[in-house]
Amino acid sequence: MTEPTAPNGLPGPTPPTGDVTYVYGVAAPHGALHDVVESLRGVAGAPVRPVADEAGGLVVLVSDVPAADFEAAPLAAHFEDLLWLEAVARAHHGVIDAVAARGTVLPLRLATIYRDDDRVREMITADRAAFTRRLAHLDGSVEWGVKVYLAAAPPPAAAEPAPEPGLSPGRAYLRGRHQERNARQDSFREAADSARRVEAAAGAHAVEHVRHRPQQGPLAEGAGENITNDAYLVPRDRTDDFRRAVERVAQESTAIRVEITGPWAPYSFAAPGPDESGARDRAVTT
Structure with missing residues (x-):
């Protein structure tokens, strides 16, 4: 050779x-x-x-x-x-x-x-x-994933019945953009409030919670912008209550879409908790 x-x-x-x-x-x-x-x-x-x-x-x-x-x-x-x-x-x-x-x-x-x-x-x-x-x-616990998406883009601002006297085309354009921005901010604010309620409902039945980075680009699936991407460690005997609680809150809001996945092995919870020490793993040959 x-x-x-x-x-x-x-x-x-x-x-x-x-x-x-x-x-x-x-x-x-x-x-x-x-x-x-x-x-x-x-x-x-x-x-x-x-x-x-x-x-x-x-x-x-x-x-x-x-x-x-x-x-x-x-x-x-x-x-x-x-x-x-x-x-x-x-x-x-x-x-x-x-x-x-x-x-x-x-x-x-x-x-x-x-x-x-x-x-x-x-x-x-x-x-x-x-x-x-x-x-x-x-x-005795399994991992469940809960992703919250912005349900849809906010609708464009409604056109005014009639332009105000003396309002130039440029000022009219800027006013329309301002209204659109306000509508989008309101939509995000409502979605964020709903996402917090989802987190509270899920957390009431979980023993641990990990927040992952929201998925973007090719990793994002489905319609809408992913605004939270969380994992919950849930006792097996509480999974039905967990799902029902999350689904109930999701149905109360039109601002978000919620995706629940699982049960999984506890991949997100392999690292030690804050009261634990010791190396968890090595990613190179030792």
Whole structure:
């Protein structure tokens, strides 16, 4: 095989070989976990397997993936390839969702990579207390998404019955623009008030709330401008009340459109709460 060369003609860096360990998430061991993991295929079609911590109280879900794709340098290049990234994301979330359907799982960030299983065990041992607290907090709850959209653009200002005497075309134009601006501000103000009522209704049935950046451009779906994009951690036995409360407030306002999605694994709540410490994950090979 020809040795890779750099632009200056000197030998280039040797491509990484072998496997590294891809980490999906952390779970507490339970009777059904082994059965679920046994049949799972994850990133790059690799089998998913459990790695237990030394104390046996936590399980890390991992796969062996090729270093040639997942070492730091090739991984950074792959992150520019949207099709590759989408395939990895789908496989990652597929594993998390399958495990979450049978028990509590703490998802880690996409493309969390460790050199080998020993490094994974070191990580889980160092952060055991934080992981254990977070899993206990997530136990029995699921994530729901609530997006609030401005229902529609405000209607243009109504034309005046007759122009005021002496009002020039330029002044008439400026007055019309002023009325349109006021109408838009009123529309946003009403939508913002309705969005706050949605948040209050949802929060009454949730144990935690995360506010994401509103979606814009290609990420935005459906009609209307996305003005809030929130996630709620909701106990499973309160999900019906959660949905009914949000839908009731949404129906009371014509200024907004509300989209409810879920239930999901608690992706938005994987980070520790304000009273927790410890590193959550690493996005580069360790």
